[in-house]
Amino acid sequence: MINSANTDGGLRERKRAATRTAITAVARSMTAARGLSGFTVEEVCEEAGISRRTFFNYFHSKEDAVIGSFSDELPEDALEAFNQNPSPTPDSISGTLLAALHVLTVTLMERSSISRTEVQQFIAAITAEPQLLARLTLEGEARERQFAALVAAREGLDPGHPEVMTATVVFGAVSKKTAQQFFSEDNSRPYRGILEQNLNAARKLFAQPLATNQELGANPLETTKDPA
Template identity: 90%
Template sequence: MSNSANIDGGLRERKRAATRTAITAVARSMTAEHGLNGFTVEEVCEAAGISRRTFFNYFHSKEDAVIGSFSDELPTDALEVFNQNTSRTPDSISGTLLAALHVLTVTLMERSSISRAEVQQFIAAITAEPQLLARLTLEGEARERQFAELVAAREGLDPDHPEVMTATVLFGAVSKKTAQQFFSEDNERPYRGILEQNLNAARKLFAQPLATNHQLGPNPLESSKDPA
């Protein structure tokens, strides 16, 4: 692919992202002010300066527009870097998974155009329409499954593999906490610095040994079994 084609593709992607962001910002603002049923798709289109057809090229409904970027696809180039794994091991996650997840997460956040004001706007919209929480929960579950499938594909394992599930749950929790800290009103630190601090804290915890059988004591379920 030529350099000009790459540039054109990048411009188109940024233009689409800007349009999507504008639609979502308007939908969230209107939801926070009027409630989800207090405005129409046509009013969103007018405020965002787009046609009805353009709206439906990006979103199926007002609810989709409010949820917004949670449904966006991951950039192809970032996924290509993430999937470069030359250290697969049989029936186990590789030793490069954490670093790959670290790079992917920082890349996605630093490319994102979402601002603290937009996050607050989203919270206001959800507060105004609690019914969106159910939709947000479903979106979150879908993203978790997508994340597990992404990790599983990189590692050559099943999404239900214990190490894949544990990696996705733990890394997801750290990422979520990092985002909350980053978008807080009094934060002045960069995202990557907060994420690195939180990941190092998690590594320090999970590098510690587990309790021994002696420390755990007898298993009441085992001791209650009838002798054979």
């Protein structure tokens, strides 16, 4: 039997995501064509087919709408599956973290309705309004902190734990590069395949041993003793 509460929740989630996506798409298109000062929130609402109240239920400003929202991109069921950690390790990341991050990222991308056209609209909007670059940088930092908190919660560690920080930075860099490749104009490969190729390349690198002290030679920072 289908759980009606879960069905209703999933429907609301999809409707919310669709509304958010529509608002963002309109805001980006208008910014690319006219600049931020060339249109109003009311015009965005009219084009997206929503009320002003609905707009502000999703975003605080036109700038927010152009940048988009990270929290709305994380479906509850995908987060629930990610947070299931069958092998927690004391004071260390678990052996299932990479696999869980892989599944979560692929799930989010394959459910996403974002298109190559929308990505190009976003780039055009940022190009038209360079002031958004600073905002985008801050948003990126905020998302990185949210991502670290997400990983830390799954692993039962502090967000500042070295392994959590390294995992989020490295995986974030790989997924960012994957997105750039996937949305490039000449790409015909599926996101999953590109991500797996890039992750396997990273795994090969980080599986290599570090140099020993003998291989490194004398420490150049080590001060020499005065023979006198």
